[in-house]
Amino acid sequence: MSIKKHNIDPDNEKNDDDDDKGKNQNDDAEKCSLCTDESETKDKTNWLQCNACKEWYHTDCLSLSTSDVEKMLSYHCFKCVPKSGPTLYKRLSSRKKLKIDYVAFNQGEQSFVNQLHPHISKLLDFNATEDHPQINHRPYYTIDGEELTYEFSMKTALDKPVVVLQKDKTRIQNLSIPDNLSIDDICNYMGEDHPVEVMDCLTQESLKNWNLGLWKDYYQKFDENTDKIRNVISLEISHNLKLNEIIKRPEFVTDLDIIDKTWPTNNNLDDLDNSKNDSNELTDLSEFNVKRPKVSKYCLMSLKNSYTDFHIDFGGTSVFYNIVKGKKIFLMFPPTDENYRLYKEWSLKDDQNNIFFPDYIEEKKRIYHNHNHNHNHNLNYSNPGSGFKVILNEGDFMIIPSGWIHAVYTPEKSFIIGGNFLTLFNLDQEIKVEEIENLTKVPKKFQFPNFKMTLWLISYYYLDNINKILKLDEREKKMLFTLYDYLKNELQFIKNKSIPNRIKKISKENIPRKQSVRKTDPT
Template identity: 30%
Template sequence: MAAAPLYCVCRQPYDVSRFMIECDICKDWFHGSCVHVEEHHAVDIDVYHCPNCDVKHGPSLMKRRNNWHRHDYTEPDDGSKPVQAGTSVFVKQLQHRTFPSAEEILIRMKGEQVTTRYLERHGFNYPIVITEMEGLGLKLPPPKFSVKDVEQYVGGDKVIDVIDVARQADSKMKLSEFIKYFTKPHRPKVLNLISLEFSDTKMAELVEVPDVAMKMSWVENYWPDDSFFPKPFVQKYCLMGVKDSYTDFHIDFGGTSVWYHVLWGEKIFYLIKPTPTNLALYEAWSSSPNQSEVFFGDKVDKCYKCVVTQGTTLLIPTGWIHGVLTSQDCMAFGGNFLHNLNIGMQLRCYEMERRLKTPDLFKFPYFEAICWYVAKNLLEMLKELREDSCPPPTYLVDGVRALIGALRTWLKREVTEPTSEVPDNIRPNHLIKELTKEIRYLEVRRFEIFHPTEDVVLFGEVLYLSICPCSHARQARRAARRLREQQQQAPKTPSNLDILEQHTMEVLKRVEVGTLEEDPAFCAKVLGKFNKVSTASAAAAESLEDNHLRLMLVNGRIIR
């Protein structure tokens, strides 16, 4: 077996997880970390000379900048191409624009007021701003906590994803290199870090998410410890952005809701309500080839500006479309969570991600798996509420309806796309059927409550409601009443249980007149036990005209 080829000054085999750059002279490949070239710097190099070749040929040649308003700054600037999102020209223009104030839609609350009970009663449909943290349950480091402290707790060798804002492109680098960049007085480019999830680091001990996010979270409530799929960690993010960082309009993965706290610095959110029209516009904009050249806020009726200052917490509901500008160097903490209040919107956002072919890296981990776990738990919840004669809240019923539709779609999709996230301990078809039964029962009960004078006829699994005007209504009610009377008068076909009960009573009668008379003591003892036979069973036996038992069996099963 031939040995793997070796590369770089370290003479190691190729490693797909590490960034490498090719020397344009010797054509050898080098690890960026070995030759001190970061991935985001590599795009600025026109002709690269490795350490061996630059001795003879001189240093690498850099690309020439021709514009400040395009992602590709080497394009000639003839004034005909529009400004693209994230560039320095775009950011300056954005800072000088005016927008409707978010005060029109924001709900301002104290931390102690933001509870699960409040959101269940009033809904979670508009952003909530909290400036008084007491009672919120949010625990964070002090405002003096620095980016160097982050490096100390997380570890400088952790590889992170950063965004080159001017190009709106991702690249990888070590956290230590990003911290070094962040602390420099002069920064040649704008880099933004928004995806540092630290649940598996020492820094996790310093942060506790808001109580309402923890109590409502699907992952915290429904994800089983013995799941085959790894548990999603999306509740603790650290975001570090330098001035003029910009994240273009987006919906958080899986339609998750977001908690967001600015520890120091400032962020500006551009918020758009997720109406059906706006969501359709967003999907079309996201899939358009000139997306970066169109400011999405201009395509909707209203785009609200919300300034989040130091010490402020913002809660963003399901599906809200938002872009974010970092107006000054900033450190923020945040997290994402799925919940029961807006299940339909969460599913709609997920399906939109699928249609847009969003890479798995930017999707909620194992979204379909968590939905199956949730469906199983909601079924148990609905059954318990029904047994206790407690009607479930409307948001839950609507959510379960939407969930049933999604689960059916995913099962059908398995035929052509076998990438199942159905947990092993769940019977998907049975679960869907049981959920459907619970919803149908609720529909019947609701109709009976709100239409006590109307007739409800249930044929198998289909519900027919006679709601017609004037004479049609009377005719429908009479027809339903006649059908019900016919069903009551028709002789009931005995079930297997009826037949077996009849047979048992027949045996008991024979025992009474036979063996028991021969021994009075034994007779009295056994008769005491027989007298405990339920009166219902005795009445059923006496009502039968024919006392002879005839059974027809096929393969050991009673069929008549």
């Protein structure tokens, strides 16, 4: 849901669309589809966007006040209600959104230095319920390494996480991660002055002014009785030539990773490890001012009792996750529509940091059951999908499919190599997650880099390589239609004269343009 005020629009400027030149330059005069002759006297400065169809309306034409809009979590217009359900509302509070502040933590009182995140005990005590189909069967796949193939992903649609135990991992095709890889190696190859983002596990906030040298000293000398618990989960390492050489992603990942298909190999961009693609078949992106997203290889380093609260990996990316040293416990919830609805509500709550997401789900389940029992009919949403735990020990390997909601606990000091990848066959899920990120106001630095631009580049790739479409699985072919519809809607959005130019400008900038023909407008 988006709301904009036209009377603060600075964009009556030179780069407006040619087809806009003949219209009244006063944005207040722009009409929405609900405008009538009788509505001419109404206020036309405030606009509201439907989250489902993306159409914009004047709030006055909808007879909505500013306070009405502020209560909304996700607005659905009258045309979309039958398919997408009614508008969702959030619980309002006069308080600002709370950050975890367990008794003046930042002031350094010794008694709270080693305090654990309060959700850890709840995660450890969590028991899966038996009222969901995925729990009644195996909640995740446990397979031999040689079974982890492109064909496996097409057969299963990766509808559940995949675990390969250490004893079966050697047969994963092309996976190469040294068993003795350590923080010393990372520092040697990347340099101790390399900046690193460190997370305070109690507050779940990023800490500034850390580099690998400082982190190495902390990580190696950590004392659980005196030191605050910190965590590194976003150190991307694929740009380092030596690490990129000794760490190879499994063939399963490189076969699926759509970025490997849309970015060429050259000296300015990352190499495509294990890729079977002929670089001559790749779209020549040297004509575009676009940098390859650096998300393919991460080093994660966690101290004992580290905790990462519930989240969805950025852009709906899938994840490969290899435990070099240590142990991890995941609590995972499937990407059902109802779980997503609850996740959005939970993410936007004022006191979200103090609410254990499974508790929020259980609260909604009770409402669901009580309502159906008392009224003898179904609500317009389904029963939330139940969660389950996945325990990974040293040497184990896991694939987290697109869109799964999960929290992670570290029972012992751990060193992880993993990576994120976009897939074509999960494109609908990835688009859905990107919309959730925007709705829940996830900062851009925690989203997939240039996500919309990447979707355009995927379309360019298949337009340049029509023969590749014939080799796709049926599910992947179906996703090309999803991609077409998405990009078509983006173009319709840009051409919609009722939408302010400053808003359209953002979408236009996401369309890759050849530098040599920058004046050409693809719209």
